[in-house]
Amino acid sequence: MSRRPQAPRGTFDVLGDDAERRARVEGEARRILGAAGYRRIETPAFEATELFARGVGESTDIVQKEMYTFDDGGGRSLTLRPEGTAPIARAYLEHGMHKLPQPVRLWYLGPFFRRERAQAGRYRQFCQVGAEAVGAEEPGVDAELIVLLADLLRAVEVREVRLRLNSLGSTESRAAYREELLDYERAHAPELHPDVRARIELNPLRAFDSSDPGTQRVMAGAPKLYDALSEEDRAHFEEVTAHLEDAGQPYELDTSLVRGLDYYRRTLFEFTSDRLGAQSGVAGGGRYDGLIELIGGAPTPGCGWAAGVERMLLASESPAPAPPPVDLYVAIARPERRRVAWALAQEARRAGVAAQLESAGRSLKGQLKHADRLGARYVAIVEEEGVSLRDMQSGEQELMAADLVIRAILRPAA
Numbered sequence: 001m002s003r004r005p006q007a008p009r010g011t012f013d014v015l016g017d018d019a020e021r022r023a024r025v026e027g028e029a030r031r032i033l034g035a036a037g038y039r040r041i042e043t044p045a046f047e048a049t050e051l052f053a054r055g056v057g058e059s060t061d062i063v064q065k066e067m068y069t070f071d072d073g074g075g076r077s078l079t080l081r082p083e084g085t086a087p088i089a090r091a092y093l094e095h096g097m098h099k100l101p102q103p104v105r106l107w108y109l110g111p112f113f114r115r116e117r118a119q120a121g122r123y124r125q126f127c128q129v130g131a132e133a134v135g136a137e138e139p140g141v142d143a144e145l146i147v148l149l150a151d152l153l154r155a156v157e158v159r160e161v162r163l164r165l166n167s168l169g170s171t172e173s174r175a176a177y178r179e180e181l182l183d184y185e186r187a188h189a190p191e192l193h194p195d196v197r198a199r200i201e202l203n204p205l206r207a208f209d210s211s212d213p214g215t216q217r218v219m220a221g222a223p224k225l226y227d228a229l230s231e232e233d234r235a236h237f238e239e240v241t242a243h244l245e246d247a248g249q250p251y252e253l254d255t256s257l258v259r260g261l262d263y264y265r266r267t268l269f270e271f272t273s274d275r276l277g278a279q280s281g282v283a284g285g286g287r288y289d290g291l292i293e294l295i296g297g298a299p300t301p302g303c304g305w306a307a308g309v310e311r312m313l314l315a316s317e318s319p320a321p322a323p324p325p326v327d328l329y330v331a332i333a334r335p336e337r338r339r340v341a342w343a344l345a346q347e348a349r350r351a352g353v354a355a356q357l358e359s360a361g362r363s364l365k366g367q368l369k370h371a372d373r374l375g376a377r378y379v380a381i382v383e384e385e386g387v388s389l390r391d392m393q394s395g396e397q398e399l400m401a402a403d404l405v406i407r408a409i410l411r412p413a414a
């Protein structure tokens with residue numbers, strides 16, 4: 001006997017109540033971000049591999065081992081998008097969005113793909129909702145994004161949320177620090193995990209991200225980028241934090257926070273939930289002032305974030321929203337009247353009445369029970385002589401011609 005097919009490892013089907021909960025996240029994102037002037041953008045599910053290699057960075061786990069890359073048959077290398085910021089930078093360039101009033105505020109929601117070791121809260125296909133503001137250096141934009149993200153997490157009832165914040169400095173202040181950190185790491189190389197050691201020359205900052213205890217011990221004593229910030233970087237960061245304080249948004253300064261993407265400059269942040277286990281990151285983001293230049297555009301600042309929809313729901317206690325109401329259940333008392341029932345259901349739907357039609361050959365008693373389980377307001381029992389319309393709340397029933405049923409339902413309650 002052959003094995004039954006299963007969804008690939010790290011993927012899942014979205015069923016029933018889960019679909020409603022996910023739709024709610026999307027609705028809250030549209031409401032909160034839309035009201036702040038963010039417009040929806042959709043980019044393709046795959047892009048040229050080069051975009052991520054350059055944009056996300058060769059030293060990152062994502063590019064080194066997590067991308068789903070394939071040849072499209074014509075010798076072009078394509079990659080299922082592992083994240084949304086590089087594609088948005090590409091779209092900004094491609095559509096000349098620098099000509100629009102700046103910053104260009106965008107939001108997105110959709111599937112992303114990473115070949116990670118699957119575990120609770122970590123999938124190979126997952127859904128992110130994200131927001132990006134491209135074209136402004138203004139620290140108020142960073143704060144706006146962070147506060148909107150906090151609002152979204154609150155709206156979908158994500159529990160035990162903490163915000164950690166750091167500044168990575170601009171490219172310039174990083175250059176000098178990079179040498180200082182590299183010297184330190186080279187001096188401690190034997191104590192670093194071999195994977196970390198192999199990557200320090202590519203990006204010495206990534207060592208802060210390691211979960212290896214030996215590496216963590218070394219990095220606890222490493223010079224911090226935060227202490228090497230230029231005056232401009234520090235002033236920028238202080239304005240971000242001042243705005244957060246004005247908005248009543250609590251945060252923790254975490255000078256060892258680095259994130260697994262190379263494009264970050266200056267403001268960096270992560271929201272975690274203590275409700276989640278090892279994969280505690282619910283959302284993260286930061287400023288990426290060098291990204292657009294890196295992929296071939298003029299120097300353009302940008303800032304944004306993405307939140308994992310599955311992790312938001314794992315850390316949330318919000319019950320699934322109720323399924324859409326059923327106004328009318330069309331029951332069939334006599335099988336030969338099926339076409340009348342069919343026509344009635346069509347007419348009802350066109351009139352904006354949420355209608356379901358019996359389709360399982362149940363007995364009339366079974367149909368009424370099913371309609372009751374669905375919470376139908378009315379049941380139309382299609383009989384020989386006409387239609388008996390039953391009000392499920394009052395139990396009142398009235399026999400009428402089929403063409404009067406919709407009017408009777410839409411009649412305002414006395």
Ligand code: HAM
Binds near residue numbers: 125260
């Ligand atoms: P990221 O931290 O790689 O950032 O991902 C953002 C969020 O996506 C994470 O906090 C997590 O909730 C979710 N996520 C990531 N990987 C997985 C996975 N394998 N399974 C489930 N959920 C996952 C970015 O992607 C950046 N593009 C964010 C950004 C936007 N930065 C600036 N603008």
